[in-house]
Amino acid sequence: MAYAFFAAQQTIQDCAPTLLFDCAQEIFRLTTEAWLTRALDAAQTLFVSLALLEIVVTGYMVWMGRRTQGNDLISQFAFKIGLLAFVLGLLSTYHYWLPLVAKGFGESAVFIGGSQVTHLSPTHLVNVGLSLFLGVLKAIGIGGDAVTFMAAIPALIILLCFVALAAHLLITMVESYIVVTGGIFFLGFMAFRGTAPLGESYLQYVFYVGIKLFFIILIASVAASIGDDMVALLQGYDHLWLEVIQELFRGDPRGAADAITSRLGFLWSMTAVAILLAGLGLHMPGRIATQLSRNMRIDFKRVLQRL
Numbered sequence: 001m002a003y004a005f006f007a008a009q010q011t012i013q014d015c016a017p018t019l020l021f022d023c024a025q026e027i028f029r030l031t032t033e034a035w036l037t038r039a040l041d042a043a044q045t046l047f048v049s050l051a052l053l054e055i056v057v058t059g060y061m062v063w064m065g066r067r068t069q070g071n072d073l074i075s076q077f078a079f080k081i082g083l084l085a086f087v088l089g090l091l092s093t094y095h096y097w098l099p100l101v102a103k104g105f106g107e108s109a110v111f112i113g114g115s116q117v118t119h120l121s122p123t124h125l126v127n128v129g130l131s132l133f134l135g136v137l138k139a140i141g142i143g144g145d146a147v148t149f150m151a152a153i154p155a156l157i158i159l160l161c162f163v164a165l166a167a168h169l170l171i172t173m174v175e176s177y178i179v180v181t182g183g184i185f186f187l188g189f190m191a192f193r194g195t196a197p198l199g200e201s202y203l204q205y206v207f208y209v210g211i212k213l214f215f216i217i218l219i220a221s222v223a224a225s226i227g228d229d230m231v232a233l234l235q236g237y238d239h240l241w242l243e244v245i246q247e248l249f250r251g252d253p254r255g256a257a258d259a260i261t262s263r264l265g266f267l268w269s270m271t272a273v274a275i276l277l278a279g280l281g282l283h284m285p286g287r288i289a290t291q292l293s294r295n296m297r298i299d300f301k302r303v304l305q306r307l
Contacts, residue, residue, distance in 0.1 A: 021122035021170050032177040036095055039184045046188030047091055051084045054192045054304060083303070084191055091187050102176040105210035109217035120221050122166040122173075128227035129162025132274075135234040136267060154271035161278035162227060168282050169220045176209050196301035208293040215285035223277040230270050 058080060090097075113120075136155035183202055190199030 021126060021166055025122065025170055025173055028174045029177050032181040035181045036184070039182050040091075040094060043091060043094075043185045043188035044088070046185070047088055047191045050189065050192035050195060051088070054084070055080065057193070080304070087190060087300075091184075094184055094187065099180040101206050102180050102210040102213060105214040106173075106176070106217060109214045109221075113218055113221045120217065120224055122170040124224055125162050125166035125169065125220060125227070128224055128231065129159040129166075129274075131231045132162070132227065132234065132270070133159040135231060151267055154267050157271050158274040161274035162223070165220060165223055165278050165281045169216055172209070172213050172216050172285070176213050179206055179209050190300050193301050193304040196304060200298045200300060203298060204293055204296050207296060208289045211292050212285045212289035215288050216281060219277070219281045219284065223281060226273065226277065230273070233266075234270075 055077070058077070110120075133155045136151055136158075183206070186202035187199050189195035
């Protein structure tokens with residue numbers, strides 16, 4: 001716990017301004033790791049308390065019904081206690097298996113995405129947006145004319161799209177850290193039939209976050225790859241005003257106008273692609289994760305009621 005705290009402090013001190021998003025991700029990861037031991041202790045305490053309540057409620061309901069024979073009653077209690085002890089054992093080893101759910105989805109996305117994903121990070125997406133923004137200003141030139149204004153608007157939109165995609169990737173990663181550390185407390189509610197749905201919903205949400213992380217990594221990797229290609233293409237559109245002046249010296253005003261409109265058209269095409277990528281990254285992963293995880297059922301409550 002102390003190590004995680006000092007590691008987070010060191011990360012803050014050593015963070016370069018150009019790596020702000022990556023540093024924020026690492027700080028959240030180290031900070032949430034420090035929660036794990038305390039959250040696990042609280043979950044175990046809650047589980048044992050609710051398990052005792054479940055056994056008392058079961059005994060009361062059996063006594064009120066008075067339909068269970070002595071041997072059946074003993075076997076029923078033994079089976080329920082054994083089941084609760086097994087779940088408590090799984091809870092005690094939580095940090096060995098459940099965090100691998102969200103982490104496994106992320107690593108699977110990296111494996112499927114291949115080389116395009118290995119260098120993916122929120123900072124990389126921001127840098128792509130900044131490269132496109134600065135590339136547009138370099139190609140168009142900085143001035144107060146209408147052409148510069150018409151170019152600056154789509155350039156700013158492109159930058160905001162990549163920043164939004166980077167922020168969404170960072171938020172999803174941080175969400176996975178918080179869910180698999182502090183969220184462990186809700187597993188303690190599974191010991192009692194009245195509160196078991198809270199623990200079941202938590203497990204469902206863990207899978208939701210893992211699936212969401214899987215798809216946001218894949219979409220962000222595609223966006224980063226396309227963004228890198230657009231940066232390379234934009235380099236071929238440098239020196240707009242030099243070409244315009246050359247066309248004017250040749251006595252071809254139409255050629256000068258075509259040079260301007262072709263570059264502005266290319267710029268707005270890039271803007272449309274950036275908006276599309278940002279829309280896919282912001283909305284599609286959550287919708288897919290909801291569809292895939294909403295029908296997942298554990299129904300531990302029914303198991304407890306039947307015993």
